[in-house]
Amino acid sequence: MSRRLGWFLAGGLLLAVLLAGVVSGFASGSPDGLDATARHGCTTDAQGRITGGTCMARHEQDHQLAGSPLADYGIRGIGNGRLSTGLAGVLGVVVVFALSGGTFWLVRRRKPVS
Amino acid sequence: MLTAMNVVAMHIANGIVDARTSAAFAVVSLVALGFCVLRGRADLDDRLAPMAGLVAAFIFAVQMLNFQVLPGVSGHLLGGALAATLVGPWVGALCVATVLIVQCLLFADGGLTALGLNVFNMAVLGTAAGYLVVAGLLRLLPRTPGGVAATAFVASVAGVVVASQGFVIEYAMGGTTQLSLGTIAATMAGVHTLIGIGEGLIAATTVATVARVRPDLVYALRRFRTQPAAATPEAVTA
Numbered sequence: 001m002s003r004r005l006g007w008f009l010a011g012g013l014l015l016a017v018l019l020a021g022v023v024s025g026f027a028s029g030s031p032d033g034l035d036a037t038a039r040h041g042c043t044t045d046a047q048g049r050i051t052g053g054t055c056m057a058r059h060e061q062d063h064q065l066a067g068s069p070l071a072d073y074g075i076r077g078i079g080n081g082r083l084s085t086g087l088a089g090v091l092g093v094v095v096v097f098a099l100s101g102g103t104f105w106l107v108r109r110r111k112p113v114s
Numbered sequence: 115m116l117t118a119m120n121v122v123a124m125h126i127a128n129g130i131v132d133a134r135t136s137a138a139f140a141v142v143s144l145v146a147l148g149f150c151v152l153r154g155r156a157d158l159d160d161r162l163a164p165m166a167g168l169v170a171a172f173i174f175a176v177q178m179l180n181f182q183v184l185p186g187v188s189g190h191l192l193g194g195a196l197a198a199t200l201v202g203p204w205v206g207a208l209c210v211a212t213v214l215i216v217q218c219l220l221f222a223d224g225g226l227t228a229l230g231l232n233v234f235n236m237a238v239l240g241t242a243a244g245y246l247v248v249a250g251l252l253r254l255l256p257r258t259p260g261g262v263a264a265t266a267f268v269a270s271v272a273g274v275v276v277a278s279q280g281f282v283i284e285y286a287m288g289g290t291t292q293l294s295l296g297t298i299a300a301t302m303a304g305v306h307t308l309i310g311i312g313e314g315l316i317a318a319t320t321v322a323t324v325a326r327v328r329p330d331l332v333y334a335l336r337r338f339r340t341q342p343a344a345a346t347p348e349a350v351t352a
Binding site for chain 2: 001004005008009012013015016017019020023024027028029030031032033034036037038040041054055056057058059060061062063064065066068070071072073085088089091092093094095096097098099100101102103104105107108109111
């Protein structure tokens with residue numbers, strides 16, 4: 001890998017870390033397009049749980065890992081919402097980069113000797 | 115905090131589509147991703163492999179940034195068209211799939227049972243539709259930062275709307291409630307056109323920036339150039 005590519009990657013990663021770590025705290029809290037459509041027709045409580053009505057998400061179930069310490073992009077035990085989301089976001093960026101970049105690097109096509 | 119509690123990505127939760135349909139789409143997605151690994155290896159060289167890691171990390175980050183599209187409704191980038199433009203369709207689909215798998219397993223976002231459905235819609239359908247638009251438009255538009263940005267914009271809108279209709283198909287096959295499919299299809303298409311425009315603006319800005327700084331890192335510009343390359347021969351035989 002050339003040094004120029006290294007600088008490009010470092011810059012890109014820094015941007016991703018800033019987006020996931022800082023800007024994420026200012027993202028919209030409204031349900032997304034799919035969620036809003038799936039809940040259309042149902043009534044929900046303050047926590048967003050469905051209380052009645054007819055909608056696609058009527059029989060929605062909790063995630064199998066809903067109790068995990070990082071569930072819903074937060075770190076359990078950190079009370080500050082933006083900090084918790086931001087740290088979880090940075091962790092996610094690092095994990096995704098390491099996992100995908102590492103795998104792609106391992107299976108890449110080696111340059112033919114010329 | 116409200117913001118933290120509601121950071122949710124546009125992923126199908128468990129229990130909206132039944133287990134049998136979910137399992138069927140898990141198999142389809144697995145086969146599709148396997149095919150992407152086989153085809154993607156030809157694209158993965160010393161330059162594209164780390165770039166693809168960055169693209170996946172960037173998509174993960176931007177997926178956290180929900181933007182408002184209607185009162186009470188938000189959306190976020192899915193990333194298929196962006197990934198296809200920057201690293202090609204095969205590796206691009208794998209990038210989006212990696213993001214979805216990490217989101218599901220690490221952050222409990224998008225049901226575990228529904229993972230196959232989500233991978234099919236966003237990684238397979240969204241990337242494929244986005245790339246088809248890229249392949250078509252880049253033959254007409256100039257291969258400049260502006261041209262590739264306009265391409266990424268249109269491809270993003272198409273990719274997001276097609277991905278949203280993937281959900282409609284899955285719901286039609288195994289929805290756990292009986293609701294009007296026509297209404298669902300229209301609602302999903304409408305709201306996802308708006309989300310697609312938001313995604314398109316992000317993707318266009320990103321692609322234009324990369325094309326200005328390092329045009330050699332934009333897969334679509336390498337793949338659809340008119341003049342044959344002088345230094346590196348094209349390895350893709352598509």
